[in-house]
Amino acid sequence: MKIQIDPHALQREALRRRAQGQRIGFVPTMGYLHRGHTSLLSLARDRCDWLVASIYVNPLQFAPTEDLAAYPRDPEGDAEKCREHGVDCLFMPEALYLPEHRTRVGVDGLSLGLCGGSRPTHFEGVTTVVARLFGLVQPTVSVFGEKDYQQLTLIRRMVADLAMPIEIVGGPLVRDTDGLALSSRNAYLNSKERSRAVTIYQTLCHLRTRVQAGVLDTEALVQSALSELQVDQLDYLEIRDGLSLEPLRTVQPGARAFAAAWVGRPRLIDNLELLS
Amino acid sequence: MKIQIDPHALQREALRRRAQGQRIGFVPTMGYLHRGHTSLLSLARDRCDWLVASIYVNPLQFAPTEDLAAYPRDPEGDAEKCREHGVDCLFMPEALYLPEHRTRVGVDGLSLGLCGGSRPTHFEGVTTVVARLFGLVQPTVSVFGEKDYQQLTLIRRMVADLAMPIEIVGGPLVRDTDGLALSSRNAYLNSKERSRAVTIYQTLCHLRTRVQAGVLDTEALVQSALSELQVDQLDYLEIRDGLSLEPLRTVQPGARAFAAAWVGRPRLIDNLELLS
Numbered sequence: 259m260k261i262q263i264d265p266h267a268l269q270r271e272a273l274r275r276r277a278q279g280q281r282i283g284f285v286p287t288m289g290y291l292h293r294g295h296t297s298l299l300s301l302a303r304d305r306c307d308w309l310v311a312s313i314y315v316n317p318l319q320f321a322p323t324e325d326l327a328a329y330p331r332d333p334e335g336d337a338e339k340c341r342e343h344g345v346d347c348l349f350m351p352e353a354l355y356l357p358e359h360r361t362r363v364g365v366d367g368l369s370l371g372l373c374g375g376s377r378p379t380h381f382e383g384v385t386t387v388v389a390r391l392f393g394l395v396q397p398t399v400s401v402f403g404e405k406d407y408q409q410l411t412l413i414r415r416m417v418a419d420l421a422m423p424i425e426i427v428g429g430p431l432v433r434d435t436d437g438l439a440l441s442s443r444n445a446y447l448n449s450k451e452r453s454r455a456v457t458i459y460q461t462l463c464h465l466r467t468r469v470q471a472g473v474l475d476t477e478a479l480v481q482s483a484l485s486e487l488q489v490d491q492l493d494y495l496e497i498r499d500g501l502s503l504e505p506l507r508t509v510q511p512g513a514r515a516f517a518a519a520w521v522g523r524p525r526l527i528d529n530l531e532l533l534s
Numbered sequence: 535m536k537i538q539i540d541p542h543a544l545q546r547e548a549l550r551r552r553a554q555g556q557r558i559g560f561v562p563t564m565g566y567l568h569r570g571h572t573s574l575l576s577l578a579r580d581r582c583d584w585l586v587a588s589i590y591v592n593p594l595q596f597a598p599t600e601d602l603a604a605y606p607r608d609p610e611g612d613a614e615k616c617r618e619h620g621v622d623c624l625f626m627p628e629a630l631y632l633p634e635h636r637t638r639v640g641v642d643g644l645s646l647g648l649c650g651g652s653r654p655t656h657f658e659g660v661t662t663v664v665a666r667l668f669g670l671v672q673p674t675v676s677v678f679g680e681k682d683y684q685q686l687t688l689i690r691r692m693v694a695d696l697a698m699p700i701e702i703v704g705g706p707l708v709r710d711t712d713g714l715a716l717s718s719r720n721a722y723l724n725s726k727e728r729s730r731a732v733t734i735y736q737t738l739c740h741l742r743t744r745v746q747a748g749v750l751d752t753e754a755l756v757q758s759a760l761s762e763l764q765v766d767q768l769d770y771l772e773i774r775d776g777l778s779l780e781p782l783r784t785v786q787p788g789a790r791a792f793a794a795a796w797v798g799r800p801r802l803i804d805n806l807e808l809l810s
Contacts, residue, residue: 265697269697269699273699276552276553277552277553277555279553355695356694356695358691358694359695360641360642360643360644360691360695361639361640361641361642361661361691361692361695361696362639362640362641362642363637363638363639363665363696364637364638364640365636365637365638366636366637366638367636368636385637389639389696390695390696390697393696393697393698393699394697396699415634415636415637416637418632418634419631419632419635419636419637419666420637420639420665420666420669421541421545421666421669421670422669423545423549423669423672
């Protein structure tokens with residue numbers, strides 16, 4: 259496995275491989291890799307000749323009040339996990355943006371609400387960094403986790419709208435044995451916080467059970483589920499369409515529950531399909 | 535020459551040709567082609583294996599008050615000119631954007647002032663359409679006229695920032711024998727308006743002459759030049775750096791004069807390097 263820190267050297271190699279007809283797979287990450295990430299690497303590995311993973315904690319997607327400086331890091335452990343999962347090139351740039359960088363890519367509408375509500379500049383930072391990474395890596399296929407479901411939806415929209423010739427694959431959310439969605443930010447939780455964090459997933463499961471029992475009114479569903487949650491502060495608990503992300507009054511096929519809440523220091527997110 | 539109206543069929547052919555190692559040249563236009571455009575086609579023709587020109591009057595770059603519906607059109611004449619100048623594929627989509635299009639690409643800073651001052655939504659429309667066209671056409675090289683100098687600067691910035699592997703070539707401004715910069719919008723001018731429109735270029739030449747005589751204070755230069763202009767309404771007459779587009783107090787190498795003014799119906803623009 260090659261470790262590459264130079265963006266332009268990476269792009270030169272990518273363009274050379276594409277001109278030879280190779281398929282390039284790409285999994286962008288912010289590092290501190292867990293089984294959620296490595297499941298994405300495996301999905302990408304099966305779909306390409308040359309697999310690139312990137313680790314870059316992107317300042318553009320953090321607000322000044324957020325945890326950019328404290329974001330957990332483990333470059334040696336990450337490199338080892340990438341090696342084990344068949345990565346050919348690990349891209350770890352020190353500087354990703356040009357000093358004169360001024361371009362921003364945004365997706366209107368889909369960025370509103372859910373995480374876009376409490377993190378208003380977040381998604382423009384995500385789509386901008388992903389657009390630049392796609393330019394550098396020239397992927398044929400790129401895999402994003404369904405844990406960041408709104409992010410995945412926005413990236414699909416950007417790729418379609420800008421006619422980027424890239425297949426976007428969504429990787430299923432991976433949970434720990436207690437049900438907590440894997441996240442690099444779980445590292446912040448002590449054991450008491452962790453047992454409360456698990457109530458986020460339990461609440462989503464409760465919603466799904468009630469839907470399976472025939473309750474389809476989303477306001478009633480959400481109201482009845484709130485008592486399950488043992489979090490410090492709820493950001494949102496909503497039922498939306500899984501494709502358009504439009505809020506739903508009545509559960510319909512493809513409906514999905516989305517939750518975000520603070521437990522101790524971290525803000526945690528989760529989502530679950532309620533009706534297939 | 536093939537005339538292509540289907541964006542996705544165009545992209546399929548472009549990707550096939552790129553995978554065969556071909557160089558694709560691209561000149562995007564809004565049609566009603568004149569010698570300014572055909573000079574760009576010739577510049578691109580020399581740099582590629584497969585030359586694509588596009589004609590699309592992009593609604594995103596017109597404000598509601600502007601001349602979108604009245605923008606001059608001549609598809610048969612345009613196709614003939616493209617054929618004569620070696621275009622292999624003329625892309626004339628009826629619908630360019632997807633119905634659900636929501637993505638916008640913008641360049642901060644460089645869009646402020648000059649044409650971005652009087653047309654605040656214009657450049658986001660330009661960079662968005664060019665990003666989508668680049669995705670569809672997959673060019674190796676793309677040529678833009680220096681008449682739209684701020685647009686060229688923004689596109690260079692976007693391409694660098696998003697690491698698009700595309701060489702951007704600027705084509706020199708082409709003038710009529712009387713000095714008027716060629717523009718599709720010149721078709722709106724009657725003969726009296728035209729003789730007044732020429733004073734825009736004459737004013738830029740006056741500025742250059744004064745600079746050559748040693749006058750370097752930009753405020754004094756602009757003040758002395760205003761009396762030359764016989765336009766209905768001046769939008770701007772400014773001296774800026776040709777690379778950064780920053781306003782200059784003192785003329786330095788690379789300084790450029792920029793003008794925009796209404797004469798009769800159309801708003802006309804022009805620019806000239808003052809010191810090389």
